[in-house]
Amino acid sequence: MRGKADTTRTEPAGTPRPPRERAVARAVESSVAMFRRKVRAGELGSLPVVLVLATVWIIFQSLNDNFLSPRNLSNLSVDIVGTGLIAVGIVFVLLLGELDLSVGSISGLAAAVFAVLNVNNGVPEWLALVIAVLAGTAAGTVQGFSFARTRVPAFVVTLAGLLTWNGLMLYILGTSGTINLDENGLVAQLTNYYFTDDAVAYGLAAVAAGVVFLVSYQDALRRRSVGMPHRSLQALVVRTGALAVIAFAAAYLLNRFQGLPLALLIFLVMVAGLDILLRRTHYGRQVYALGGGVEAARRASLNVTGVQTAVLAVSGTMAAIGGLFLASRITSVSQSSGSGVLLLNAVAAAVIGGTSLFGGRGTTWSAVLGMLVIQSIASGMAITDTPTAVQFMITGGVLFAAVVIDSVSRRTQEAHGRA
Template sequence: MHEMREEARTESSGSKSEARAPRRGRTVAGAAERGLAALRRKLSSGELNSLPVVLVLAAVWITFQILNQNFLSPRNLSNLSVDIVGTGLIAVGIVFVLLIGELDLSVGAISGLAAAVFAVLNVNNGVPEWLALVIAVLAGTAAGTVQGFSFARTRVPAFVVTLAGLLTWNGLMLYILGTSGTVNLSEDGIVAQLTSYYLSQDAVAYGVAAISAVMVFAAAHQDRRRRMAVGMPHRSFTGIAVRTGVVAVPAFAIAYVLNRFQGLPLALLVFLVVVAGLDLVLRRTHYGRQVYALGGGVEAARRASLNVAGVQTAVLAVSGTMAGIGGLFLASRITSVSQSSGSGVLLLNAIAAAVIGGTSLFGGRGTTWSAVLGMLVIQSIASGMAITDTPVAVQFMITGGVLFAAVVIDSFSRRTQEAHGRA
């Protein structure tokens, strides 16, 4: 009798587990189906996010890898990760300006000015390198603040104010450099080491990848708890896990590739920390919410009692600061500063990187990570052209085509969102 009861209990528990298994399967399948449905709704309503630029980047990498097997080699990808930093930092500042629906044309000149200030103070006048570095960055901040104050108080369009700034700061840079025109930096100095120093221990790169995944998980989990507390729709743990995996897999893959060459470049680490920090400022602070609100409409922001002039001034100050920092990284890459610093296609590449990465020209939409993605596309094209001996003229045409496509997609996305009442 006891054995019969045990057998019945076993059959009962088995039938319950069998009954639970299909429900669990249906739950997972249902979660996947709901995720795909949400993605389709976002795409149909114009919320493309970073999908187009990721597809473009994948196409660029596949194309150049087919043309030359060395394109995705650890050496080339490591060099690519360093090459994006200088202009990428400038592009991050451009993102702030684009978010309020304006444009800063002076960032190239400010980057050259900051580099010239550092070189002249440190090399020509013997000022300690750390102090010259701080003064150079503050010079960029001051230039941006002056332009921001002028823009906010006079209400002259920002592109006009910064166009005047472009000429002014470029002239000031030439004056500071003097008749020599070129100043060579010490190859053993702090600035020169910014783009030549590598963290060669494998654990460093993998540690950064792990920290990135943990931060994504923690942020998503905190957002879930906050939404649950007020009864708002929230992600499931499955969705959070998938989101974390989307970051963790490429992060560890990048760490593996970089470790196969010289390790994690210091320049790339600094770049990612700055981008992540400013992303938190935009998404998690009152100032960041004001920036996005201002991008939605200046008059609406004024009626909501936002400090419009203060935000406008601060945005251009951030742009000037990032231009100054980016200029130092660009000078580090070639270990010199000359009269051509900050000129050429630098300004165009910085603006193009922000736009190609997904920052809207109409304001109110974009993140600092847009600059990273856009810069990756632009520099990948440049690197691929160089490694395949393609004329520079073709590089400009391809980059211009990608930029035009990004603007068209941005316009289409905005119109679609307006049609769905989301813009």
């Protein structure tokens, strides 16, 4: 009996690949080569924190299968928002090579202002919320102007602010101590509302990937028009595809629990907006220039006083917004609001995420990654019933490693003439 003829064709060795496949291969090779050049030059970017985050997730998942469950990841995505927003404001200050120690007190002050106005005095929620945020902006502006005009280091000015705003918060709260928020109110719903329709999360994931591609493509065209190095179209497609995979995976996991949290959506939108402000506006370029050297910026006729004041105002504003999200999470405001390890976690998140303590390097997304690391450690410790003391030691070790990497990276860049 004669068997069927084998119709499978074997390509001879050396057969050229299709044009599309060759283009994708070139894009990947180009991206890998660029990545290697940056690493050798000390421009590590987000690589260290991504590796740390992956390690943390792998370890805790091996210890407890519930760590990467949709429920825990959904809670994690909401828990990072309050402190993460404060950390984003600190990124602005760190870019100047300075430090804001008052953000915890400002966050507590803003929450207290909102609670007293809305709960105790019957002011409409939207108006009380606006006044609370403006209180944070005003506090940051006062500190920024004092720092810029007196040239006293920002950490000294904001240390005085830490005591002042904390005292003002205690005065506003009075002897009542704790004020409970309306659980069905606007602020309480910030961290308790979820988009339960699956299409919302998937649709926003698609929109995010599309926006990133368009912005990257426009940037590549602009750089090519002036003869600067730029990414190829194929490299942009590969990069956007990787982002889309992450976005859709996150949407899938969130939809398996309660859906997309409103708090996470607001957080990501604000981080993206502030990233555009920093990297694509004249103001943002001035911030990075001041981080490179204040005296050089002055000689270049930059408005140093205005930029420094604005940076501290942004930090105060973000601290106030973060404080409202923290109050929303527990639906109350007390005399302990804004205290504890809040300040340390916010600063650590910015630094662990990759923002340089020396100024001039970092993005708002640094705070997101750093906050993910810190909150992942906290969440993993809670699930595995590990003592809080161990959590502090691990977080401190990660922070120390981040500072060391930052220092080594800076020296490497100086050796290559990039810093």
